[in-house]
Structures are given as structure tokens and as C-alpha cells.
Amino acid sequence: xxxxxxxxxxxxxxxxxxxxxxxxxxxxxxxxxxxxxxxxxxxxxxxxxxxxxxxxxxxxxxxxxxxxxxxxxxxxxxxxxxxxxxxxxxxxxxxxxxxxxxxxxxxxxxxxxxxxxxxxxxxxxxxxxxxxxxxxxxxxxxxxxxxxxxxxxxxxxxxxxxxxxxxxxxxxxxxxxxxxxxxxxxxxxxxxxxxxxxxxxxxxxxxxxxxxxxxxxxxxxxxxxxxxxxxxxxxxxxxxxxxxxxxxxxxxxxxxxxxxxxxxxxxxxxxxxxxxxxxxxxxxxxxxxxxxxxxxxxxxxxxxxxxxxxxxxxxxxxxxxxxxxxxxxxxxxxxxxxxxxxxxxxx
Amino acid sequence: xxxxxxxxxxxxxxxxxxxxxxxxxxxxxxxxxxxxxxxxxxxxxxxxxxxxxxxxxxxxxxxxxxxxxxxxxxxxxxxxxxxxxxxxxxxxxxxxxxxxxxxxxxxxxxxxxxxxxxxxxxxxxxxxxxxxxxxxxxxxxxxxxxxxxxxxxxxxxxxxxxxxxxxxxxxxxxxxxxxxxxxxxxxxxxxxxxxxxxxxxxxxxxxxxxxxxxxxxxxxxxxxxxxxxxxxxxxx
Numbered sequence: 099x100x101x102x103x104x105x106x107x108x109x110x111x112x113x114x115x116x117x118x119x120x121x122x123x124x125x126x127x128x129x130x131x132x133x134x135x136x137x138x139x140x141x142x143x144x145x146x147x148x149x150x151x152x153x154x155x156x157x158x159x160x161x162x163x164x165x166x167x168x169x170x171x172x173x174x175x176x177x178x179x180x181x182x183x184x185x186x187x188x189x190x191x192x193x194x195x196x197x198x199x200x201x202x203x204x205x206x207x208x209x210x211x212x213x214x215x216x217x218x219x220x221x222x223x224x225x226x227x228x229x230x231x232x233x234x235x236x237x238x239x240x241x242x243x244x245x246x247x248x249x250x251x252x253x254x255x256x257x258x259x260x261x262x263x264x265x266x267x268x269x270x271x272x273x274x275x276x277x278x279x280x281x282x283x284x285x286x287x288x289x290x291x292x293x294x295x296x297x298x299x300x301x302x303x304x305x306x307x308x309x310x311x312x313x314x315x316x317x318x319x320x321x322x323x324x325x326x327x328x329x330x331x332x333x334x335x336x337x338x339x340x341x342x343x344x345x346x347x348x349x350x351x352x353x354x355x356x357x358x359x360x361x362x363x364x365x366x367x368x369x370x371x372x373x374x375x376x377x378x379x380x381x382x383x384x385x386x387x388x389x390x391x392x393x394x395x396x397x398x399x400x401x402x403x404x405x406x407x408x409x410x411x412x413x414x415x416x417x418x419x420x421x422x423x424x425x426x427x428x429x430x431x432x433x434x435x436x437x438x439x440x441x442x443x444x445x
Numbered sequence: 446x447x448x449x450x451x452x453x454x455x456x457x458x459x460x461x462x463x464x465x466x467x468x469x470x471x472x473x474x475x476x477x478x479x480x481x482x483x484x485x486x487x488x489x490x491x492x493x494x495x496x497x498x499x500x501x502x503x504x505x506x507x508x509x510x511x512x513x514x515x516x517x518x519x520x521x522x523x524x525x526x527x528x529x530x531x532x533x534x535x536x537x538x539x540x541x542x543x544x545x546x547x548x549x550x551x552x553x554x555x556x557x558x559x560x561x562x563x564x565x566x567x568x569x570x571x572x573x574x575x576x577x578x579x580x581x582x583x584x585x586x587x588x589x590x591x592x593x594x595x596x597x598x599x600x601x602x603x604x605x606x607x608x609x610x611x612x613x614x615x616x617x618x619x620x621x622x623x624x625x626x627x628x629x630x631x632x633x634x635x636x637x638x639x640x641x642x643x644x645x646x647x648x649x650x651x652x653x654x655x656x657x658x659x660x661x662x663x664x665x666x667x668x669x670x671x672x673x674x675x676x677x678x679x680x681x
Contacts, residue, residue: 218449320550325534325545332532335495336597337549 101412105290107407113296113365114402116303120358121309121380122387122399124351130327132340134240134251137259139355140377142232145266146359147368150224151275158211160269161227162204168234169200175238196237198231203295217280220361228356232348235262241341257373268413277363298359306354307396309362313350323347344350377423379406386428388436446508449475449601451492454502456486456493461487464656466502471601476623476633476663478647480640486528486656487636491605494634495519495526504632506601521549523600526610529609529631531590535579539570542589546596554666556596556643563592564624584615591622603628603634608642620646644668 120238129134145161152159173196180188207223214225243250282295292344314320326333326343334340361366362376379402386398402421409420450470456463464486471477479487493500496516504511506524511596514522534542543563546557571662573581578589588608595600604623608616610676620642623633637643644650644664652660652673667673 181646258510321537321541321545322548324537324541328534328536329532331497331528332534333545334497334516335520335526335532336545337517339517340546432605 100431102289103411105288106409107411108404109290109292109296111334111404111407112400113299113403114406115383115400116299117358117362117376118380118399118403119303119396120306120354120361121376122383122395124354124394125377125380125384126389126395127310127323127354127388128344128347129325129384131241132244132251132344133235133248134236135248135255135381135389136232136348136351137255137377137381138232138262138373139260139351140373140375140380141266142352142355142363142373143359143376144370145231145270146224146356146366147277147363147372148270148275148362148370149196149227150220150265150363151277151313152270153211153223154277156214158208159224160271161224161231162208163236163264164265164269165200165204165227165230165325166236168231169197169204172234172237173197177240185415192324193278200234200277202228203230216242224360225356227355228359229349229352232355233345236244236344238346240344241310245343252343262348263371263374266373267340270370270443272370274367274369275363276367277360280360281366293363295364299325299365302357302361303396304308306357307392310350310354311392319346365415373420379403382421382425382428385425385432388432447471447505448504449476449504451494451505451633452503453489454493454500454504456489456498456500458489462656464500467653467656467658469661470517471632471634473600473632474627474630475649476627476635476647478635478637478643478650480637480643480650480654481653482608482677483638485653487653488605489656490653491526491528491634491636494603495524511628516573520597523598523603524603525594525597525599526603527590527594527605527607529605531586533578533586533589533593535577537578538575539578539581539589540574541598542593543570546593547598547639549597555598557596559596563595566595566625567592582633584611584618587611587615588622590621595626599631601632601634603636605636606638607635607636608639616642640673641668 121143121416125136125139128134149161151161154285176196177189177193180186198371203226208220210223235258239254240251279295280298281294284291314324321435322333322338323343323346325336326338326340330340333343380399383399383402384395386401387394404418405424406421410417446537447470452468453464453466454468467490469477471579479490481487491497492498494504496511496519500556507522511519526542534545543560547559550556569585570588570592573585578586581589607619607623610617623635626633635643635647644667647664649666650661650664651658660667
């Protein structure tokens with residue numbers, strides 16, 4: 099391997115890693131707030147790419163059907179539980195949040211499609227369609243078992259991923275898509291070609307991580323999310339609803355996953371089931387960060403991206419094997435590093 | 446009308462009943478204490494009133510049935526529990542912990558002023574405002590838990606063993622603070638093993654043993670009760 103090739107692979111790895119950073123940070127955010135390891139996160143990214151591709155060609159994306167179906171189901175679940183609790187006064191709000199808002203988004207997007215809106219509007223439409231999906235899935239799937247063990251939540255999460263892959267095939271079809279690059283800009287630094295897309299990916303990862311940091315540090319809602327992650331009982335005693343904090347976490351996480359889907363679509367061909375590998379690799383990055391530390395997660399995800407890039411050069415058939423094999427030494431290292439924390443368990 | 450009145454409340458863990466048929470009431474502005482030995486059901490009772498544990502029987506707060514409200518709504522209505530374990534946010538700063546105390550409040554514009562009030566009451570917290578809560582000493586943690594509770598401007602403040610595990614000097618300071626809260630108009634339900642200090646601070650007291658109220662009366666009567674002196678107040 100020449101230094102030139104190593105440099106190209108490095109740049110490529112950082113760009114791939116930046117995509118994983120976005121998804122991995124969302125994974126950590128949702129895990130710390132709700133204790134759910136949200137495996138379908140990669141699917142959210144892939145669905146965003148598929149949605150954007152459909153919008154680019156002026157077709158109605160399958161996301162609209164998916165969103166409306168999930169909204170109806172979530173409303174049914176929520177209203178049933180409210181009736182059972184005899185909290186009749188909250189039923190109008192349930193209709194507003196779970197049915198009216200998602201349906202309004204679907205309607206607006208549907209009305210906008212024939213107008214052939216410009217790219218920034220299409221990006222916003224794709225993100226708007228994708229944002230409610232994870233919170234709705236949370237309401238339908240996870241909230242009834244919110245007090246379950248982490249293992250139970252993980253098993254359900256894996257099952258949900260397979261259900262979503264099936265729904266993806268139903269709503270988006272089996273064809274792969276690749277969207278137009280968001281920028282045709284190119285530059286050369288020290289003999290290495292940098293595409294505008296690569297720069298955009300890295301900048302987006304930095305900007306969204308920074309925004310999340312500001313949100314956590316300077317807003318009451320952000321602080322309430324951190325509080326819920328640190329101490330659920332303590333948070334409830336402050337009047338913070340874990341379910342509501344979970345919804346905010348799912349919305350933010352979906353935004354990160356959606357952005358990563360938009361960024362990856364011009365680089366890789368995305369199919370209805372492409373999300374699994376994205377989500378799983380981001381998860382490896384999140385594990386390097388101990389599923390708790392955001393900087394650790396970012397470093398871990400970049401590391402996974404670079405490793406994958408070099409592994410695919412050395413032996414492309416084994417690139418996934420090499421990345422996932424990393425889990426074994428990482429888990430050994432994490433479990434050794436975590437030994438001292440047993441005394442803090444009582445919190 | 447009583448601020449909080451509970452009647453024939455029972456709380457069970459699975460099949461074991463930890464609190465049987467407890468009735469008590471608190472008037473607005475009163476400090477009421479529940480004393481009793483370890484394991485008598487004091488903490489269980491607190492957890493049931495805030496809604497973290499399910500209970501049977503009737504609980505009325507500000508004239509409304511508490512059973513219809515979940516924990517977060519009770520907090521929103523001015524009920525506030527400082528639990529035995531404090532439940533601080535250890536990896537967050539003292540300042541953030543205090544601000545989160547005000548989470549349920551609608552009157553955001555009053556929050557800075559209340560924060561100043563808490564810092565005046567506990568100057569130590571002001572010195573350590575940007576320190577992580579997990580790095581504080583035991584006494585400072587209790588001050589932070591109290592300060593965080595005050596940031597919610599509670600109508601009824603429930604304190605579960607505020608003196609637990611603290612040095613005698615700090616205990617005195619904590620009880621002085623509790624007594625001084627009387628001027629702010631907040632009602633206090635104080636659960637304590639330190640019966641003497643609790644009765645000296647409170648207006649009215651209940652004695653709980655193995656899940657049942659066995660005695661009650663004005664605090665200054667209870668403090669001179671010979672049976673109680675023998676059991677809890679260590680002679681004299």
C-alpha cells in the first residue's frame with residue numbers, strides 16, 4: 099500500500115465514519131434516555147434515502163403510506179390506553195399528536211410533490227416524513243414494555259427491525275436508489291481529491307454533534323433528557339415524564355439518522371434493507387463509547403469507518419467480518435474498564 | 446380544609462403489606478412529622494403519597510383525589526418529595542440540578558430569583574455551582590436535594606430522613622433550615638428516625654410501628670410522653 103492510497107482510504111474512512119457518527123450518537127441518545135438499543139435506526143437512515151430518491155423523481159414516496167399506517171395504529175394504541183385509564187380529557191391531545199400532526203405532514207408533502215419543489219425543500223420534506231416514524235414506533239412497540247429489562251427491549255428492537263425491513267419492501271419495493279450528489283464541488287489537497295460530498299458529510303457530522311451539545315447544555319429540555327438518562331426516578335420526582343423525554347430523544351435521533359441517510363444516498367446505492375449494516379456499524383462505534391459517552395462514540399464511529407475503509411481495500415469480501423470481529427477485543431476492554439463502576443450501581 | 450389528608454391507606458409489596466390503614470392529615474403551613482423505627486413503613490408511605498408506589502385507600506390533596514394523578518402531575522401540583530436516597534443527577538452540575546428542580550413550573554421568569562434565594566440559604570451551593578453533584582460531600586448533597594426541591598416552589602414538601610448519614614453539626618443545620626422554611630408558607634411532612642430533632646421542629650407528630658399509626662398528637666405533647674421517651678428519645 100502506497101502513502102497515496104492510504105491517504106485516499108483514510109479520507110474515505112473518515113467520511114464513512116462521519117455517517118456512522120450521526121447514527122451512533124442517535125443510538126446512544128435513545129439508549130441512555132429510554133434504555134432501548136434501537137436497532138432499526140439504520141432503517142430510518144435508509145428510508146430517508148429512499149424517500150428522497152422518490153421525491154427527486156417526482157414520485158409519491160412509500161413513506162407517506164408507512165407514516166399514515168403507523169399514525170393510525172399509534173392513535174389506536176394511545177386512545178385505548180387512555181380509555182382504560184379513564185383519562186378521557188387527554189383523548190383530544192392523543193388525536194392531535196398521534197394522528198393530526200403526522201397526517202398533516204403526509205398531506206403537505208403529498209400536495210407539494212406535483213409542484214416539483216427545489217432540492218432544499220425536498221430535503222426538508224424527506225426529513226419531515228421520517229421524523230415522526232421512530233416516535234410512533236416507540237408509542238406502539240416500546241411504551242407498553244417500557245419497564246422491561248434492557249435485554250427484553252433489545253430483543254423486541256431486533257424484531258422491530260425485521261418488521262421494518264418487511265414494511266420497507268412493501269412500501270418502497272426492491273429497487274436500489276442512488277440520489278444526485280448534493281454538491282458537484284471538488285478540490286485537491288496534497289494530491290488527494292476531496293469531493294464536495296465528502297466535505298459535506300464531515301461538516302454535517304460536526305455541526306449536528308455541536309448542535310446536540312448546545313441543546314444538552316443550554317436548554318431545559320436538553321437538561322431534562324440528560325437527567326432522565328442519569329436518574330429516572332430523580333427525573334420523575336422533578337416532574338419530567340420519561341415517556342416524553344423518550345419522544346424528544348427519538349425525534350432528535352431520527353433527525354441525525356435522517357441526515358445521515360441523505361448524506362449517504364449519493365455515495366452508496368441504498369436498498370430497503372441497507373439500513374441494517376449502517377445501524378450495526380454505528381452500534382459498534384457506540385459500544386466503543388460504552389453506550390454512554392458522546393465523544394467516545396464519535397471517536398469509535400470514525401474508527402469503525404476508517405477500519406472498514408482499509409479492510410475493504412485489503413480484502414473486500416471480509417470487510418464486515420473484520421469490523422464486527424473488532425467487537426470481541428472491544429467488549430473485553432470495556433468489561434475490564436467497567437469493573438470499577440459496580441459500586442455505583444445503587445443509583 | 447386539610448392540604449393533604451389520607452384515610453385508611455394500605456401499601457403492599459407483592460403480597461406483603463408494609464403499610465396498613467394509615468390515616469393522617471396536614472394543614473396548610475404546618476410541619477407534621479412521622480417518626481418510628483427502621484422498617485416501620487415510613488419511606489413506603491412517602492413513596493405512596495408521591496405516587497411511586499401503588500396504594501389502596503383514599504388520598505386527597507387540595508381537595509382532589511390523588512389516585513387520578515400520576516407522579517409527574519402530582520409534582521406539577523406542588524407535591525415534592527426529597528427521597529431518602531436524594532436521587533440527585535450525579536453527572537450534572539449543582540446549577541443544572543437546581544434548574545431541573547424548577548422543571549415543572551410555569552412561571553419561568555421567577556426562576557432566577559428563586560435560584561438566588563436557594564444560594565442565599567445555602568452559600569456552599571453557590572461556591573460549588575459548577576461542580577458535579579456526584580463530587581459533593583454528604584451534607585452538601587442533602588443541601589442540594591433540599592435546594593432542588595425548593596426550586597419547584599412546593600406547596601407540600603415531603604422530606605424522607607433528611608438527617609440520615611450526616612454529621613451531628615450538619616444535622617443541626619438541616620433542621621434549622623427546615624424550621625426556617627416555615628416562614629415561606631410551605632407545609633412539610635417530615636419523616637425521621639431522629640425523633641427528638643423531628644418533634645422539636647414539628648407542630649404535630651405521628652408514631653408509626655410495623656406499618657400502623659400507634660400514636661399521634663401535638664409535637665410538644667409527644668416529646669414529653671414517657672413511653673415515647675423510653676422507646677425513641679433515649680431516656681432523659
